[in-house]
Amino acid sequence: xxxxxxxxxxxxxxxxxxxxxxxxxxxxxxxxxxxxxxxxxxxxxxxxxxxxxxxxxxxxxxxxxxxxxxxxxxxxxxxxxxxxxxxxxxxxxxxxxxxxxxxxxxxxxxxxxxxxxxxxxxxxxxxxxxxxxxxxxxxxxxxxxxxxxxxxxxxxxxxxxxxxxxxxxxxxxxxxxxxxxxxxxxxxxxxxxxxxxxxxxxxxxxxxxxxxxxxxxxxxxxxxxxxxxxxxxxxxxxxxxxxxxxxxxxxxxxxxxxxxxxxxxxxxxxxxxxxxxxxxxxxxxxxxxxxxxxxxxxxxxxxxxxxxxxxxxxxxxxxxxxxxxxxxxxxxxxxxxxxxxxxxxxxxxxxxxxxxxxxxxxxxxxxxxxxxxxxxxxxxxxxxxxxxxxxxxxxxxxxxxxxxxxxxxxxxxxxxxxxxxxxxxxxxxxxxxxxxxxxxxxxxxxxxxxxxxxxxxxxxxxxxxxxxxxxxxxxxxxxxxxxxx
Amino acid sequence: xxxxxxxxxxxxxxxxxxxxxxxxxxxxxxxxxxxxxxxxxxxxxxxxxxxxxxxxxxxxxxxxxxxxxxxxxxxxxxxxxxxxxxxxxxxxxxxxxxxxxxxxxxxxxxxxxxxxxxxxxxxxxxxxxxxxxxxxxxxxxxxxxxxxxxxxxxxxxxxxxxxxxxxxxxxxxxxxxxxxxxxxxxxxxxxxxxxxxxxxxxxxxxxxxxxxxxxxxxxxxxxxxxxxxxxxxxxxxxxxxxxxxxxxxxxxxxxxxxxxxxxxxxxxxxxxxxxxxxxxxxxxxxxxxxxxxxxxxxxxxxxxxxxxxxxxxxxxxxxxxxxxxxxxxxxxxxxxxxxxxxxxxxxxxxxxxxxxxxxxxxxxxxxxxxxxxxxxxxxxxxxxxxxxxxxxxxxxxxxxxxxxxxxxxxxxxxxxxxxxxxxxxxxxxxxxxxxxxxxxxxxxxxxxxxxxxxxxxxxxxxxxxxxxxxxxxxxxxxxxxxxxx
Numbered sequence: 001x002x003x004x005x006x007x008x009x010x011x012x013x014x015x016x017x018x019x020x021x022x023x024x025x026x027x028x029x030x031x032x033x034x035x036x037x038x039x040x041x042x043x044x045x046x047x048x049x050x051x052x053x054x055x056x057x058x059x060x061x062x063x064x065x066x067x068x069x070x071x072x073x074x075x076x077x078x079x080x081x082x083x084x085x086x087x088x089x090x091x092x093x094x095x096x097x098x099x100x101x102x103x104x105x106x107x108x109x110x111x112x113x114x115x116x117x118x119x120x121x122x123x124x125x126x127x128x129x130x131x132x133x134x135x136x137x138x139x140x141x142x143x144x145x146x147x148x149x150x151x152x153x154x155x156x157x158x159x160x161x162x163x164x165x166x167x168x169x170x171x172x173x174x175x176x177x178x179x180x181x182x183x184x185x186x187x188x189x190x191x192x193x194x195x196x197x198x199x200x201x202x203x204x205x206x207x208x209x210x211x212x213x214x215x216x217x218x219x220x221x222x223x224x225x226x227x228x229x230x231x232x233x234x235x236x237x238x239x240x241x242x243x244x245x246x247x248x249x250x251x252x253x254x255x256x257x258x259x260x261x262x263x264x265x266x267x268x269x270x271x272x273x274x275x276x277x278x279x280x281x282x283x284x285x286x287x288x289x290x291x292x293x294x295x296x297x298x299x300x301x302x303x304x305x306x307x308x309x310x311x312x313x314x315x316x317x318x319x320x321x322x323x324x325x326x327x328x329x330x331x332x333x334x335x336x337x338x339x340x341x342x343x344x345x346x347x348x349x350x351x352x353x354x355x356x357x358x359x360x361x362x363x364x365x366x367x368x369x370x371x372x373x374x375x376x377x378x379x380x381x382x383x384x385x386x387x388x389x390x391x392x393x394x395x396x397x398x399x400x401x402x403x404x405x406x407x408x409x410x411x412x413x414x415x416x417x418x419x420x421x422x423x424x425x426x427x428x429x430x431x432x433x434x435x436x437x438x439x440x441x442x443x444x445x446x447x448x449x450x451x452x453x454x455x456x457x458x459x460x461x462x463x464x465x466x467x468x469x470x471x472x473x474x475x476x477x478x479x480x481x482x483x484x485x
Numbered sequence: 486x487x488x489x490x491x492x493x494x495x496x497x498x499x500x501x502x503x504x505x506x507x508x509x510x511x512x513x514x515x516x517x518x519x520x521x522x523x524x525x526x527x528x529x530x531x532x533x534x535x536x537x538x539x540x541x542x543x544x545x546x547x548x549x550x551x552x553x554x555x556x557x558x559x560x561x562x563x564x565x566x567x568x569x570x571x572x573x574x575x576x577x578x579x580x581x582x583x584x585x586x587x588x589x590x591x592x593x594x595x596x597x598x599x600x601x602x603x604x605x606x607x608x609x610x611x612x613x614x615x616x617x618x619x620x621x622x623x624x625x626x627x628x629x630x631x632x633x634x635x636x637x638x639x640x641x642x643x644x645x646x647x648x649x650x651x652x653x654x655x656x657x658x659x660x661x662x663x664x665x666x667x668x669x670x671x672x673x674x675x676x677x678x679x680x681x682x683x684x685x686x687x688x689x690x691x692x693x694x695x696x697x698x699x700x701x702x703x704x705x706x707x708x709x710x711x712x713x714x715x716x717x718x719x720x721x722x723x724x725x726x727x728x729x730x731x732x733x734x735x736x737x738x739x740x741x742x743x744x745x746x747x748x749x750x751x752x753x754x755x756x757x758x759x760x761x762x763x764x765x766x767x768x769x770x771x772x773x774x775x776x777x778x779x780x781x782x783x784x785x786x787x788x789x790x791x792x793x794x795x796x797x798x799x800x801x802x803x804x805x806x807x808x809x810x811x812x813x814x815x816x817x818x819x820x821x822x823x824x825x826x827x828x829x830x831x832x833x834x835x836x837x838x839x840x841x842x843x844x845x846x847x848x849x850x851x852x853x854x855x856x857x858x859x860x861x862x863x864x865x866x867x868x869x870x871x872x873x874x875x876x877x878x879x880x881x882x883x884x885x886x887x888x889x890x891x892x893x894x895x896x897x898x899x900x901x902x903x904x905x906x907x908x909x910x911x912x913x914x915x916x917x918x919x920x921x922x923x924x925x926x927x928x929x930x931x932x933x934x935x936x937x938x939x940x941x942x943x944x945x946x947x948x949x950x951x952x953x954x955x956x957x958x959x960x961x962x963x964x965x966x967x968x969x970x
Binding site: 174177178181205207208232236277278279291292293294295296297298299300301302303314381382384385387389390391392393395396420421422423424425426427429430431432433434435436437438439441442443444445446448451455457458459460462464480482 | 659662663666690692693717721762763764776777778779780781782783784785786787788799866867869870872874875876877878880881905906907908909910911912914915916917918919920921922923924926927928929930931933936940942943944945947949965967
């Protein structure tokens with residue numbers, strides 16, 4: 001929330017009223033029509049809950065090719081729009097000719113995102129104005145040294161370069177997270193420890209576990225990660241088959257095993273029998289399958305519009321962009337005042353700043369588990385493609401994320417965000433005159449809200465992040481765990 | 486919740502599994518078809534929020550005639566089914582020949598409801614068994630003395646009669662609540678006080694306010710009520726025009742003014758300009774009207790069945806009945822255990838026991854406001870007919886209440902309860918394997934719940950009472966105020 005200057009408020013309100021007179025551009029359409037069943041004349045959901053069909057497999061989003069939307073030709077329409085594919089590629093070109101990167105055969109780009117223009121400039125900017133200069137903020141590791149750069153896309157130059165001055169270490173890239181999982185297998189000690197427990201090395205499922213910070217000498221000047229493994233023999237639910245007590249300390253940059261802790265030899269690996277949670281495997285009894293299909297339907301289509309990344313619905317207007325760390329960034333949220341008819345600024349920027357998961361168990365294999373699930377793993381990086389009809393209802397509109405991989409090439413997170421109008425049959429407001437007064441008044445306003453959703457799968461945790469906008473002016477920000485909604 | 490006897494549990498579970506093999510009887514149908522718009526080939530909601538049509542006026546439910554359902558020929562199917570019209574009439578006949586009522590020209594029946602059979606008998610009873618003996622519990626006031634009676638409908642006799650032994654006084658009947666409002670007008674002092682404030686007596690809207698208990702001599706052996714009034718001149722929102730400081734103490738049985746407190750002469754009655762909250766009157770700006778229709782649709786119909794008052798849905802089964810005091814009484818709630826496939830008893834009886842509203846303002850016109858909104862006014866008595874598409878979605882099934890008026894004749898509370906499956910596009914459970922592990926798993930269960938709803942308008946308060954059943958075994962009981970949902 002922000003304190004507002006009256007004149008700025010009046011100016012912006014007037015501007016926005018004028019803008020609102022211009023017709024809105026893109027009406028969202030029902031996407032993913034192919035998963036709908038329209039045989040009966042009704043298009044109805046085939047929610048997995050009701051169907052015995054085997055779930056469609058999804059592709060690993062990190063390696064998806066660009067799909068339906070024409071992201072290749074996308075150009076920014078708003079100062080806060082995320083970097084486009086063309087912009088990511090230009091950043092890469094500019095960096096490749098910079099002395100820092102020219103002199104090194106390999107480097108890692110830990111983060112490439114929009115560098116937001118100054119808030120004052122953004123607030124002044126209005127549709128039709130010349131675009132504000134586009135800049136990228138880059139965090140790069142070159143020969144083990146971190147650099148924070150600003151790349152000006154206007155003048156094709158690195159305009160700012162700070163080296164090694166930042167506190168802490170750059171966040172992990174997807175490539176680093178996946179890459180460290182091979183490191184323990186180089187150790188014969190590790191392999192012996194695993195096979196001694198009766199686990200086939202081919203059945204290992206390992207995870208890169210951020211290891212906290214305890215101020216010990218071994219942690220100095222190194223990006224460390226711990227690896228623990230499970231057995232996926234006989235079940236996809238490998239979390240039920242932990243190889244307890246084996247923790248491998250890995251230098252992430254050098255890809256070297258530094259130490260192996262092995263104190264759980266007497267703890268057996270569970271069998272994994274009857275642990276598969278997949279619908280297609282479950283032997284549910286008939287009583288639980290009795291539900292008929294149910295669907296949120298809007299015969300005249302949704303009431304919101306999405307123009308690039310600008311969303312308008314009912315009395316709300318806001319900017320929405322995918323972000324590799326925060327997942328969703330909501331900006332410039334405005335609500336229309338019913339008395340003045342003007343838009344009022346209510347929030348300049350909102351996002352998930354962190355999700356801290358301390359396990360608080362002092363034993364060797366658990367003490368270090370103090371995960372920063374957004375800042376270390378990236379809510380955007382771990383975002384899963386939303387499963388139409390299951391993660392979001394049929395009237396949802398989907399938005400892709402475009403992020404940079406560790407060499408700077410852009411890739412797609414498809415269906416990363418969905419936007420839909422929610423209606424649970426609930427009441428937003430009601431007043432009826434009671435039988436005592438005998439006045440004929442009964443007034444009810446059904447409750448319809450706008451939901452912006454994403455789901456990040458951070459190892460065994462599924463975080464469902466909802467931003468919910470109510471017509472009464474309330475914004476609800478919800479983070480729910482997929483196991484306890 | 487109850488502690489369960491193992492053998493009873495096993496016996497009942499077996500019984501219920503057998504019962505469940507027998508086909509279910511009544512599939513609820515979409516009622517109130519006439520308020521739907523099916524012009525476009527789609528039947529869509531005409532939620533008031535989207536429509537500029539003037540709301541249909543509702544009839545005062547206390548005086549409604551019997552409608553669509555054939556309540557006249559209804560017979561109880563379950564030991565906990567509420568009294569039927571025929572049973573109410575038989576109670577009245579039995580009472581009229583009883584010496585207590587024969588000897589009196591007038592009496593008031595404050596409450597006539599089912600006297601529940603012993604819990605052990607109810608738990609043993611199963612469908613197909615002979616019906617348990619039906620009894621009514623009656624609270625009657627005869628010549629100012631209270632009596633609590635049990636009427637056995639099997640043998641057509643009053644089998645129990647306690648006189649004056651109960652603590653406190655009988656609850657108010659609708660006739661008493663409405664009747665006391667005329668009493669202040671008999672007082673010239675009251676009329677003078679009102680007109681001195683510039684309020685026309687014809688514009689008065691008055692309320693019977695339960696006056697608490699303060700142990701003063703004037704309260705002994707009397708049923709007292711306080712009356713305060715508002716002006717409805719120029720607005721239906723008379724609560725915005727209080728006649729502050731005028732409180733009339735009334736003897737409810739004698740219909741006499743006992744005292745008038747008049748200390749607000751210097752407090753003006755507000756004008757009431759721009760206070761009308763009705764949709765048809767509101768001058769909403771266009772931006773707020775942009776929402777397209779949205780509807781919960783179930784092309785194959787609802788998944789629940791209602792057999793009399795027995796509701797079955799997904800893994801749930803429960804008995805449901807309207808009650809003049811509690812509003813909704815939920816009984817014998819059972820959930821099917823997915824491992825054993827047997828029904829488990831989880832709650833024998835659940836209802837709103839009370840809703841206490843103490844204002845805690847020490848001034849003369851406010852100190853006594855310590856309302857028991859369920860026990861004094863009756864959540865069932867004050868229940869409003871639910872407004873289809875506004876109070877409940879289009880896939881809702883409606884249930885009427887049948888209650889007794891103060892002379893014992895039955896009357897209808899139409900559409901008092903609705904039952905529907907709710908789906909907000911939300912997720913009940915999800916797990917996806919994260920990009921790191923590269924396993925192709927994404928599992929999501931959409932969230933569908935069963936909602937049982939009523940709305941009681943207790944003077945200026947609209948209480949929305951929801952019983953919500955989740956497939957994961959959770960029961961949520963919600964009481965929400967219509968002004969702050």
